[in-house]
Amino acid sequence: MNCLHTSASRSTTSWQPPRHFDRRSSLNAAQYSNPRIRVAINGFGRIGRSVLRAWVESGWYQHIDIVAINEPATIEGMAHLLQYDSTHGRFAAEVRVRDQMLCIGEATIQVLHRTEIHDLPWHALDIDVVLECSGVFGARSDGEAHLAAGAKRVLFSHPASPDVDFTLIQGINHAELTAEHRIISNGSCTTNCIVPVIKVLDDAFGVDSGTITTIHSSMNDQQVIDAYHDNLRLARAASQSIIPVDTRLARGIERILPKFAGRFEAIAVRVPTTNVTAMDLSVTLTSNVDIATVNAALQAASQRILPGILGYTELPLVSSDFNHDPRSAIVDGTQTRVSHRQLVKVLAWCDNEWGFANRMLESTAGIGAVLSH
Incomplete structure (x- = not known):
């Protein structure tokens, strides 16, 4: 059954995008009109x-x-x-x-x-x-x-x-970029993936706190076979183990959404794939919801608020299906879960290379637009 056509109970919160919430990136190659x-x-x-x-x-x-x-x-x-x-x-x-x-x-x-x-x-x-x-x-x-x-x-x-000077996340705070910002960060691939999802859920239902598990593909700081490394876990063969690694994702979320300071924690593991990351987000909401309501909010945001940044699917896909996907995050609606009406789990995919590279170019264009004015 398509969750989007399931009626929400009286105890759930229905959602429409608030008027002020229009954070879509206006910068794409087809529409850009500033100097080179x-x-x-x-x-x-x-x-x-x-x-x-x-x-x-x-x-x-x-x-x-x-x-x-x-x-x-x-x-x-x-x-x-x-x-x-x-x-x-x-x-x-x-x-x-x-x-x-x-x-x-x-x-x-x-x-x-x-x-x-x-x-x-x-x-x-x-x-x-x-x-x-x-x-x-x-x-x-x-x-x-x-x-x-x-x-x-x-x-x-x-x-x-x-x-x-500024950490720039397309679709979230790109409109806040100014001429005073000279040294800029584009964040991380995981920040670009998870922050739009958190922001949609917070604007729709209110987010109190949350935890995140990043399931990240292997990277070039790992070993083909066991070899010496200062980090003993990264000394192990990348293709033979799921490897816990350190992550500063929670601090990255706070940098973009300071209201959540001290309210998110994250862990990360590397898995034996070459590309595409899955992010397992669990949040406690301040409103009662069900699966249908959560998915409806995320799908609506992907279509009307964050097109090109946030995606939504209910197809039975696997990680390799998102290879070379230019979006920052694609929510898998089939994996959404709700416990006791306020504890929500959402799974989001991202191509940690290609999606992020596209955001780098959009951010470059945004910087260029500021320079031209």
């Missing part, structure tokens, strides 16, 4: 390559110029891993190397191999936004170093330190 943005990528690993590929596939190349990439690896290795990707498949665009340039279709991108931020030629290249995707640099001082090198703005591809 000059961008550099620092770090060409999983996220850096996904950003460049999404730049082509999502149409942002029409509005954003990726001028330079700084990466220690050889340009030949960069080109090969961009063209052939074990997770996302072969890149449809032709990738070529000419001199010290990466050529993608008609676009030509300068490749640098600098190890120090202060050596990067952002001033000479007139860079508007640096996408800091190395995973190595995350302190405010690192952002300031990019600015000192000549970039106008810096966008970290991870939470970074708490003293950044």
Whole structure:
């Protein structure tokens, strides 16, 4: 039975989006009309390559110029891993190397191999936004170093330190971005996934507190076979175990939704898959609900409030079905559970690479729009 057609009991709360709740991102490649943005990528690993590929596939190349990439690896290795990707498949665009340039279709991108931020030629290249995707640099001082090198703005591809100017989550607080925000974080893939779900539930029913379990695919800080690592759990073979890891997700939620300070906790495990993450959210609500009411609110939000950010499905899908999905979160309505009318469990999927890469580009466009005004 489709839960959305099940009548709610008298004790439940029906939901319609409040008038003030319209946090959809207006920034997509088809609608963007501001001046072109000059961008550099620092770090060409999983996220850096996904950003460049999404730049082509999502149409942002029409509005954003990726001028330079700084990466220690050889340009030949960069080109090969961009063209052939074990997770996302072969890149449809032709990738070529000419001199010290990466050529993608008609676009030509300068490749640098600098190890120090202060050596990067952002001033000479007139860079508007640096996408800091190395995973190595995350302190405010690192952002300031990019600015000192000549970039106008810096966008970290991870939470970074708490003293950044702004943490930007598309669909939630993108309208609060201002010209005063120069060092910006795009949050994490898991923050981008779970915060929209929490926000919808809170606006609809009131959220008191909650816990989250992140079931995350393997990452490149794990071992193929057992090998020495400072973290003894990460010393174990990624393909043979479910591995608990540390997570700062609860603090990330507080950064975006400060009303929940001290009211969320999270744990995380890594599982032997190469991509796509599941997030198991449990919240205690302040209103009485049933499964149908919860799912109706989430589905309505996916269609009317957060299209392109939040998805909803009741199909019998598995994690691999969400590979290369550009949305931040896709709620699986078949897994929603309600206990004692106020304890609610929701399962949300996300492609932790591709969805996040698309949000990086939207955030870049948002920064560009602020710069142009």
